[in-house]
Structures are given as C-alpha cells and as structure tokens.
Amino acid sequence: MNINTHRQIDHALCGKPLMVEDGQSRVEMVTTASMAADEKGLVHGGFIFGAADYAAMIAVNHPHVVLGASDVKFLKPVRVGETVTAKARVQEVKGKKYWVSVSVLRADEEIFQGMFTCFVLDKHVLD
Template sequence: MGRYHKEERRKVLGEALAKDPFFTDEELSERFKVSVSTIRLDRGVLGIPELRERTRVVAQEVYSSLKSLDDQELIGNLVELKVGERARSELKIEESMVLSKARVARGHYLFAQANSLAIALVDAPMALTGSVDLKFLRPVRLGEVAVAEGKVEKRKQNKYWVQVTVNVNSEEVLRGNWILFAIDD
C-alpha cells in the first residue's frame, strides 16, 4: 500500500476501522506507513476512540443481541453475532485450560467455545444441542488464540443446523456440525 495524503489517509483509516474496529494503532501505522503518533492524531481528528474503547463498544452491541444464553454462559469473547446467521468468538488458551504434561488445551474448552457459539446463533429464548458431528484437527497450545466462527446452514421450524469451525492463525483446528433445538418457554 502506497503513501496517502493526509485527507485521503484519514478517509481510508476511518473506512478501515469502520469495517474492522480491532486494528491496533501499531498495525495501522505499518499499513499506512506512518508513525503511531500520526495514527493517534488522525483518530483524534476523526473522533475515533482508542482500541480499548472501540472493543468495549463492539462487545456491548454484540452481547446485547444474545437471546438463547446468558453472557456468562458463553465461552470465549464474542466478537460478532448476527442471530440466525453468523457469529464469531475468540478464546485465548491460558494455563488453567491446558494439560500439564502436554501443554495443549483440554478438548472440552474448545468444544465449549464452539457449542456455546452455536447456541448463541439460535433465535429463541433457549436452545439445546441435539447432536454434534465434531473433528479435532490439531492440538491448540498454551497462549494460542482460538477463533470460532459459526454459521446457520439451515433452519426448519424449531430446528437449526449450524456449522462451526475453530482456527488458530487461519489454520483449522476443529470443525463441527450441530443440530440445535429452539425452545420458546
């Protein structure tokens, strides 16, 4: 990406952050080939808050659209949710989540992240997992960030077919197909 004039850079910067609010100032600095302080100045002029505040705002919007489970029941940080369509969450693998000898995540953490994301996609006050066809493709190590993406493939009455994949650095580590049941009350 070549250098931009100030006005053009600010316009493109605003568009980039509108599309993906999770860019750090350092990443933007590299992308636009300017200093971090220039990026901060540009954000200030555009009225765009720092990453921490942008993340908080996005999280509030996303979590407020949860229907089928409580925000405390979701495993991982919800990044995107369009109920009945698609969702994305992130889970950083911490010391308490790994097997002590192998230093890899216990499978139930990855399953819980994927399962809770699938349930979050159901457009009902409550949802239950009917069945899951799941494959673990490689272990996830301590410190890695598991990014789960879910998509509703089909819906028929109170039944949802949801596909969830979990990636680490764009390498697929888990793939599953869920059948979920929406329960009204």
C-alpha cells in the same frame, strides 16, 4: 451486538463474542493454563468444543436454544496461550431444528470443525 441466549456464560472458559448477526457468530477464546490437560500445555478439547458450542448457540440467538447433537472433528492440537476463533453459521432451519456449522481457527489454520444440531424450545429446558 444483541445476544439473547447464554448470557451468563463465563467468557474466560467459552470465549468472548466478537460478532453476532443474521445467523452467524464469531467467538474468540484465549487459552489459559487452567485449560491444560498435561504438563506440556495441551489444551483439553472440551474447551475448544465449549467455544464452538457457544458460537453455535449465539448464531441461533434464541433464549431457549439447546444443543441436541453434534458431529465434530478435532484437526490440530492447541497449546496453552494460543488464541482460537470459532466461526458459526446457521446452515438450515426446519421448524424448531437448526443445523449450525462451526469452524475453529488458530490464525488461518482450521483446528476444529463441526455440525451442531440445535433446538429452539417453547420454554426454558429446566421449566
């Protein structure tokens, strides 16, 4: 598995890559107590979004890929201790613009879906 982007991402916060190949990726994230939004153990949606975003970035897998926009839906809540898997696939490419669909599942149940608009830049966004 050759990952060319987001190499310093914290896998505890955004998930661990399971597969990266041919415009596709799969990222697994085990939710932890530090992700809880409340005393009932509801995982804050930002962590689910982070795993989906990371999956989109490594599906594009270019050193200078950045997120430009997203259209997402949170379909089901996630509890602390549950494992989720983000599956991403590049759907379309026009020049430097990539559209990546992402589905996040808990077992076989879809809990999140989104379309991420990514851009591959000529140089690092901070340069």
